Every structure is written in C-alpha cells, then in structure tokens.
Amino acid sequence: xxxxxxxxxxxxxxxxxxxxxxxxxxxxxxxxxxxxxxxxxxxxxxxxxxxxxxxxxxxxxxxxxxxxxxxxxxxxxxxxxxxxxxxxxxxxxxxxxxxxxxxxxxxxxxxxxxxxxxxxxxxxxxxxxxxxxxxxxxxxxxxxxxxxxxxxxxxxxxxxxxxxxxxxxxxxxxxxxxxxxxxxxxxxxxxxxxxxxxxxxxxxxxxxxxxxxxxxxxxxxxxxxxxxxxxxxxxxxxxxxxxxxxxxxxxxxxxxxxxxxxxxxxxxxxxxxxxxxxxxxxxxxxxxxxxxxxxxxxxxxxxxxxxxxxxxxxxxxxxxxxxxxxxxxxxxxxxxxxxxxxxxxxxxxxxxxxxxxxxxxxxxxxxxxxxxxxxxxxxxxxxxxxxxxxxxxxxxxxxxxxxxxxxxxxxxxxxxxxxxxxxxxxxxxxxxxxxxxxxxxxxxxxxxxxxxxxxxxxxxxxxxxxxxxxxxxxxxxxxxxxxxxxxxxxxxxxxxxxxxxxxxxxxxxxxx
Amino acid sequence: xxxxxxxxxxxxxxxxxxxxxxxxxxxxxxxxxxxxxxxxxxxxxxxxxxxxxxxxxxxxxxxxxxxxxxxxxxxxxxxxxxxxxxxxxxxxxxxxxxxxxxxxxxxxxxxxxxxxxxxxxxxxxxxxxxxxxxxxxxxxxxxxxxxxxxxxxxxxxxxxxxxxxxxxxxxxxxxxxxxxxxxxxxxxxxxxxxxxxxxxxxxxxxxxxxxxxxxxxxxxxxxxxxxxxxxxxxxxxxxxxxxxxxxxxxxxxxxxxxxxxxxxxxxxxxxxxxxxxxxxxxxxxxxxxxxxxxxxxxxxxxxxxxxxxxxxxxxxxxxxxxxxxxxxx
Numbered sequence: 001x002x003x004x005x006x007x008x009x010x011x012x013x014x015x016x017x018x019x020x021x022x023x024x025x026x027x028x029x030x031x032x033x034x035x036x037x038x039x040x041x042x043x044x045x046x047x048x049x050x051x052x053x054x055x056x057x058x059x060x061x062x063x064x065x066x067x068x069x070x071x072x073x074x075x076x077x078x079x080x081x082x083x084x085x086x087x088x089x090x091x092x093x094x095x096x097x098x099x100x101x102x103x104x105x106x107x108x109x110x111x112x113x114x115x116x117x118x119x120x121x122x123x124x125x126x127x128x129x130x131x132x133x134x135x136x137x138x139x140x141x142x143x144x145x146x147x148x149x150x151x152x153x154x155x156x157x158x159x160x161x162x163x164x165x166x167x168x169x170x171x172x173x174x175x176x177x178x179x180x181x182x183x184x185x186x187x188x189x190x191x192x193x194x195x196x197x198x199x200x201x202x203x204x205x206x207x208x209x210x211x212x213x214x215x216x217x218x219x220x221x222x223x224x225x226x227x228x229x230x231x232x233x234x235x236x237x238x239x240x241x242x243x244x245x246x247x248x249x250x251x252x253x254x255x256x257x258x259x260x261x262x263x264x265x266x267x268x269x270x271x272x273x274x275x276x277x278x279x280x281x282x283x284x285x286x287x288x289x290x291x292x293x294x295x296x297x298x299x300x301x302x303x304x305x306x307x308x309x310x311x312x313x314x315x316x317x318x319x320x321x322x323x324x325x326x327x328x329x330x331x332x333x334x335x336x337x338x339x340x341x342x343x344x345x346x347x348x349x350x351x352x353x354x355x356x357x358x359x360x361x362x363x364x365x366x367x368x369x370x371x372x373x374x375x376x377x378x379x380x381x382x383x384x385x386x387x388x389x390x391x392x393x394x395x396x397x398x399x400x401x402x403x404x405x406x407x408x409x410x411x412x413x414x415x416x417x418x419x420x421x422x423x424x425x426x427x428x429x430x431x432x433x434x435x436x437x438x439x440x441x442x443x444x445x446x447x448x449x450x451x452x453x454x455x456x457x458x459x460x461x462x463x464x465x466x467x468x469x470x471x472x473x474x475x476x477x478x479x480x481x482x483x484x485x486x487x488x489x490x491x492x493x494x495x496x497x498x499x500x501x502x503x504x505x506x507x508x509x510x511x512x
Numbered sequence: 513x514x515x516x517x518x519x520x521x522x523x524x525x526x527x528x529x530x531x532x533x534x535x536x537x538x539x540x541x542x543x544x545x546x547x548x549x550x551x552x553x554x555x556x557x558x559x560x561x562x563x564x565x566x567x568x569x570x571x572x573x574x575x576x577x578x579x580x581x582x583x584x585x586x587x588x589x590x591x592x593x594x595x596x597x598x599x600x601x602x603x604x605x606x607x608x609x610x611x612x613x614x615x616x617x618x619x620x621x622x623x624x625x626x627x628x629x630x631x632x633x634x635x636x637x638x639x640x641x642x643x644x645x646x647x648x649x650x651x652x653x654x655x656x657x658x659x660x661x662x663x664x665x666x667x668x669x670x671x672x673x674x675x676x677x678x679x680x681x682x683x684x685x686x687x688x689x690x691x692x693x694x695x696x697x698x699x700x701x702x703x704x705x706x707x708x709x710x711x712x713x714x715x716x717x718x719x720x721x722x723x724x725x726x727x728x729x730x731x732x733x734x735x736x737x738x739x740x741x742x743x744x745x746x747x748x749x750x751x752x753x754x755x756x757x758x759x760x761x762x763x764x765x766x767x768x769x770x771x772x773x774x775x776x777x778x779x780x781x782x783x784x785x786x787x788x789x790x791x792x793x794x795x796x797x798x799x800x801x802x803x804x805x806x807x808x809x810x811x812x813x814x815x816x817x818x819x820x821x822x823x824x825x826x827x828x829x830x831x832x833x834x835x836x837x838x839x840x841x
Contacts, residue, residue: 356718360718
C-alpha cells in the first residue's frame with residue numbers, strides 16, 4: 001500500500017520538468033509526486049541534476065518546460081519567496097542562522113507574509129513572535145524553548161530551528177507543507193545523526209519530506225521511497241522495501257561499484273616524502289601529529305569540529321604558530337615558518353573562507369590568478385600585463401570559468417567559479433610541491449565541484465602532495481590515498497586505502 | 513534563506529563600465545569645470561598669472577597627497593606626513609648652509625627613514641596607523657620647533673639650484689609642480705606595473721586575502737610609509753624652492769588636511785585599495801584652486817572655508833568609487 005491511496009492530493013507533483021544551461025541539459029523531463037506524510041529520498045552523483053531540481057523547487061531557477069503542482073494547484077515560482085509562501089522549506093547543509101538571536105527571532109526572520117504579525121510599525125511584537133515560534137516548533141514536534149539563544153544550542157537543535165524556520169512560512173495554512181533536507185547530516189557526528197533522524201520521522205505528521213543525502217544507508221533507514229537521478233533523468237522511483245543498497249548504487253552510477261583499491265598507488269618507502277610532519281603540536285589545538293605525504297599522493301584528514309584539523313592545515317601553511325615538532329619538506333627541515341616562506345617553498349593553500357582569505361574580491365580574475373605565482377607575467381619585480389592576460393585566459397579556458405571574462409572583478413563571480421580561479425592561482429606554479437585544501441568544495445555547485453576535484457587529481461598526478469580536509473567522509477574516501485582521522489587534536493587512526501577499506505562508520509567511530 | 517546569485521545580472525556590466533570610466537576621468541572633469549567656471553566669471557584670473565599661482569601652490573600639496581594616497585591605498589593613514597615636510601624643509605635649510613650641495617640627497621634619506629620608522633612600528637607592533645602617526649605628527653612637529661629654535665631658517669648659501677626649481681618653468685608652470693607630476697607618473701607606474709605595487713593595492717582591498725596569497729604585507733607597509741616620508745621630503749624641497757626659507761609656522765605648515773583632501777578628491781578611497789596617482793594631480797589642483805579662485809571670484813574671505821568644504825564634499829560624492837566599498841568608514 002503506498003501512502004498515495006490515503007489522500008488524493010499530492011503535496012507536490014512535477015510533470016516533465018526540464019532545465020538547460022546553454023547546451024547542457026541539466027534536468028530532462030522529470031515527473032514525480034509526493035503525498036502528505038511521505039519521506040522520500042533523493043539520490044544521485046554530483047552533477048546528476050539534483051541541485052538544479054532543488055533550485056527549481058525552491059524558486060531559484062525557473063524550469064524551461066513542465067509544470068509544478070502544490071496541493072493540487074499549478075504554481076509558477078518566480079523567486080524563492082514564492083516557493084516559501086507555497087509552503088516549501090529547505091534546510092541546507094550549511095546553517096544560516098543568526099546565532100546571537102533567539103530561536104523565535106530566527107524563525108520570525110523567515111516568516112514571509114506572517115512578518116506583518118510579528119512587527120508593528122517595524123517594532124517587534126515579542127508575544128506574537130514567541131507564540132508563533134512555539135506553534136511552529138510544536139508542529140514539527142520539537143520541544144525547544146523559543147526564548148533560547150541559538151549559540152547556546154547544539155548542532156541538532158540548531159538544525160531543528162532551521163527546519164522550523166523553513167516550514168514557518170505558512171505552516172499548514174492551505175494544505176500540507178514540503179520540507180527539503182539537503183544533506184542535513186553530512187557535518188553531523190554519529191549520535192547527532194541518530195537524534196536528527198528521529199526528529200525527521202516526526203516531520204511526517206506535518207507534511208512531506210524530501211531527504212537528499214549521499215549516504216545510501218541513511219536514505220534506506222529514513223525513507224519509504226527513493227528517487228534516483230542520473231545525468232538529469234529520473235532513472236528510478238522505488239519503494240525502499242523493494243531495493244538493496246547495491247542496486248541503488250548501480251542505478252546511481254550506471255555501473256557496479258568498482259574495486260577502488262586498484263587505482264591507489266602504493267608508496268615507495270625509499271622515496272623521500274614531499275612533506276613530513278613529526279610530532280607537531282600547538283597548545284590547545286593539536287598535539288603530537290605525525291604523518292607524511294609523498295609526491296603524487298593525497299592524504300585526506302577527517303574529524304569533527306574541534307578536531308584541530310583546520311588549525312593543523314593552517315599551521316602547515318605558516319598561518320598559525322607551531323609550539324613543538326618539526327616539518328620537513330623534501331627531507332629538509334624548515335624553521336621560522338611563515339606564509340611567504342611556505343609559498344616560496346612550493347606550498348599552496350586553498351582556504352575554507354574563500355571570500356575573506358582566498359581571493360581579493362576587488363581585483364580582476366587575472367590579477368588574482370597571477371598575484372602569487374606570476375609565472376611569465378612578471379620579470380623580476382616588473383609586471384607584464386599582456387602575459388598576465390594570456391595566462392589567465394588559458395586557465396579560464398582550461399577550467400571553463402564562467403563568465404569567460406578575465407578582466408571582471410573576481411568578487412563578482414559565483415563561488416564555484418571563484419574557487420576555480422583560487423585553484424588556478426596555486427596550480428600556476430610549476431614548483432607546486434604540497435597543496436593544502438581546506439574544504440575546497442564548500443558551497444560549490446556540482447559542476448564546479450567536479451572541475452575542482454579533477455584539478456586536485458591532476459595536480460596530484462603531476463607530482464604534488466595533497467592534503468585534503470574534506471567536507472564529507474565520502475569525499476575523503478573517494479579522493480584519498482590515505483585517510484587520517486583526528487579527534488581532540490590527535491590523530492586517532494590512519495588508513496592506507498591501498499590496503500584497507502574503511503567504511504564511513506569506521507571513520508565516524510574514531511572521530512567521536 | 514539566502515539565495516546566492518550565481519549569474520552577473522544582465523546590464524550590470526555596462527553599469528560597472530560606466531562607473532569605472534567616470535572614476536577614471538571624474539577628477540579631471542571636476543577640475544576643468546571649476547577652472548572654466550573661474551575663467552568665465554573672472555577673465556582677469558588667467559591674465560594675472562592665476563595658473564602659476566595655482567600650480568605652485570598645488571606642488572607641495574600634490575607631493576604630500578601622493579604619499580598619503582600610497583598609504584591610504586594599503587588601508588592605513590599617515591597623519592605625520594605634513595610635519596615631516598616641515599621638519600625636512602627646516603633641516604634642508606640648515607644643512608644647505610653648512611654641508612652644501614649634497615644636502616637635498618641627505619635630507620631625502622633622513623625623511624625616508626622617518627617614514628620607515630612609522631611603517632616599522634605599525635607593521636610589527638600593530639599599533640593602528642591613525643594612532644601611531646597622530647603621535648609621530650606631534651613628535652616631528654616638536655622636533656621642527658626645537659631644531660629651528662621656533663624661528664624662520666633662511667637658506668643663505670648653496671640654495672640657487674633649488675630656488676631655480678621654482679623660478680624656472682614651462683609656460684608659467686613652475687618646475688616644482690612638474691616634479692610633482694613626474695612623481696605622480698612614477699607612482700602610477702609603480703602601482704600598476706610592479707609586483708610590490710600591485711601587492712600594496714591587494715593589501716588595501718583585502719589584507720587577509722593578501723596574507724594568504726603569500727604577500728609580505730608587513731614589509732610592504734613599511735615601504736608605503738617610507739615612500740610617504742620620501743614624498744613629504746620632496747614637498748619640503750618645493751617649499752624651500754618657493755620661499756627660500758622654512759619655519760614651523762610658515763609656508764607648508766598646514767599641508768596635512770589639504771593633502772588628505774587632494775588624495776580623496778583625486779579618487780583615492782579612504783578605506784583602502786583604490787587610488788590613481790594621476791588623478792591625485794587633479795585632486796591637488798582642485799584643492800589648490802578653490803581658495804585662490806574663490807578669492808578671485810570675489811567670495812568674501814569669511815565664506816572661503818565654506819566654499820572649500822562644499823567643493824570637497826560635492827567632488828568626493830561625485831567621484832567616489834562605490835562599486836567595491838559598500839561599507840563607509
């Protein structure tokens with residue numbers, strides 16, 4: 001018995017939705033419907049069209065063809081506001097709460113038309129705000145105090161606030177609401193994931209849920225039905241009870257799971273490591289960290305918040321002090337480590353705070369690209385603008401940066417395209433020895449993420465040693481030759497993926 | 513919910529280009545408009561050597577403003593530059609009398625060191641430039657009073673070559689102003705065509721980004737303040753050339769605010785990362801023109817400061833770069 005027989009009107013129904021970008025068809029004739037009370041999983045590889053589809057559902061993109069019905073009525077979303085007022089809420093992987101405000105204020109901040117009730121002449125009506133928040137929180141089955149300040153809440157509670165905020169628009173005003181959870185668990189620790197999953201199941205009473213995740217086990221646990229996308233098409237719409245994890249994987253990728261181990265390089269132990277770290281410590285951040293990365297290999301470091309991996313990465317680039325221990329580059333010990341020296345020694349660093357640390361937003365893309373390693377665009381201290389343009393243009397073509405305008409200010413590009421330029425900025429050095437990547441895919445669309453990942457692999461192939469702080473455990477396992485797990489500033493395990501095959505659960509257990 | 517806008521809005525490019533074009537010619541247009549206005553209202557202004565007066569008055573303002581622009585460009589400010597000018601001029605007048613023709617070179621090295629000291633303290637102790645240079649402003653001013661004995665120091669010997677800078681010129685424009693224009697050209701070339709120059713602008717636009725790009729931000733700050741010191745010294749040289757003497761209270765003792773005004777009227781951003789030394793030339797000319805012209809046009813002397821203030825506000829409002837700095841400091 002599918003839930004659809006219980007109620008005649010689906011919460012959302014898509015018919016032949018299409019969307020193209022230039023000649024690239026991102027979404028090809030997608031049709032499906034979701035009934036009240038259903039939790040539906042949506043899976044697909046990066047670039048399968050999931051994000052585009054979600055952006056259509058949330059009004060950020062307009063479909064080229066097809067129709068969307070919400071609670072039986074045909075709708076056209078011109079912008080995110082339309083989608084919110086139709087009762088569609090999204091919770092993103094990255095939280096976007098105002099942490100210094102109360103739960104109630106955060107919920108009120110998004111309450112579309114309802115905002116007129118929470119303010120009068122622009123002045124807060126506190127009793128209304130608290131009351132509205134309480135109603136919304138109860139509707140999603142949460143017992144949070146609306147007066148609590150967000151920065152005192154744990155991650156899961158904050159995620160619940162996000163959900164409350166997402167659904168607060170017109171809570172059940174006309175028909176049911178749809179909550180889209182876009183990889184809500186990817187940054188969670190294991191026990192937190194369990195709590196959140198319990199909360200998600202409660203959402204069923206409130207409306208329908210689309211659950212997007214890379215973790216097949218999680219999808220299988222939480223969803224009654226699973227939609228699989230591949231190359232912009234909906235390749236499967238199955239009941240969870242009728243498929244196995246293996247079948248899902250095959251549907252998603254288009255072929256069976258490969259034995260990944262064969263592609264891993266084994267280390268030539270005689271060869272000197274490109275970077276060797278010996279009992280490196282920084283008080284209160286990380287302690288006694290030792291590992292080495294050989295040329296052409298990728299070491300992924302995983303760990304929860306507070307594991308010290310970010311600080312370690314920054315220390316390796318000379319951006320944070322080291323209290324004790326040593327770092328050897330190609331066997332040579334380095335002292336008085338500072339960023340300019342690190343850069344000169346062939347270390348590159350892609351920071352997670354792209355807009356603040358990664359780019360000079362007011363500089364053109366070509367200036368950014370050649371700022372650190374000018375290559376042929378500088379002769380000693382003198383700049384050669386024409387050579388700069390050529391270098392930048394070549395990179396723009398190679399990485400398909402859009403718009404293809406090297407003289408536009410980099411701050412005006414989208415995050416994904418900025419990140420491509422940040423990658424090129426380091427790859428433009430022929431002497432790149434070590435590339436440190438701090439969440440390189442954060443906030444990137446699948447297309448840009450693919451390009452960046454391809455460049456990481458290419459840099460690796462060309463001889464750079466890569467240290468990757470991945471967003472997700474899956475990313476770490478997919479990209480890495482070696483995975484280090486950090487907890488409370490210490491390395492708790494190290495896996496050589498050529499010989500070992502840890503699951504994400506194995507990694508999680510050592511993270512918490 | 514924040515929706516990231518992934519595409520540059522259509523038409524945005526044209527708007528940006530127009531804004532850029534205006535930024536690059538704005539200061540010139542403003543100066544020419546004011547100049548034309550004065551020439552029409554008071555035709556005798558041109559005949560009576562008005563151009564020479566404006567250019568010679570603009571020379572020292574321009575040199576100080578160029579140094580200020582380089583410092584503003586890295587996101588700092590130099591409040592001590594005008595007092596370095598006066599101290600430099602006094603020291604130059606004294607040394608010309610004693611050591612002779614080598615004196616200008618010697619003084620330019622000394623004032624560069626003054627600037628470098630500002631820069632070193634700012635870069636390595638992270639005292640904000642406003643506070644530090646407010647302090648050294650007082651120190652250099654006292655030093656000027658002490659070494660001069662609070663009186664005017666006259667150049668008695670070896671001063672002819674320097675005075676010739678003011679007395680000679682092309683078409684009524686004294687060489688002192690030409691010196692400023694040459695300095696502006698060099699500064700323009702430095703910022704656009706050298707790595708340290710580009711890196712300085714990077715610091716002003718986004719210091720964290722510059723640090724993480726491997727730029728030696730501290731030494732470049734020292735360099736910017738050193739250049740400011742050097743250019744202040746050149747301004748002192750033009751004062752000696754014009755007056756043949758230097759005093760703590762005389763010509764050039766109130767260059768600080770006109771210098772800042774000329775920099776920002778010339779399109780330099782007070783919050784860093786935006787400057788064009790060539791436009792600072794027109795900024796300095798405008799700043800020098802306003803008091804002279806308002807007197808020539810017949811504005812009562814009590815109202816001249818009012819005109820001066822209004823012109824600066826209106827000019828900055830017209831030429832300000834708004835695209836990159838939405839935060840106003």
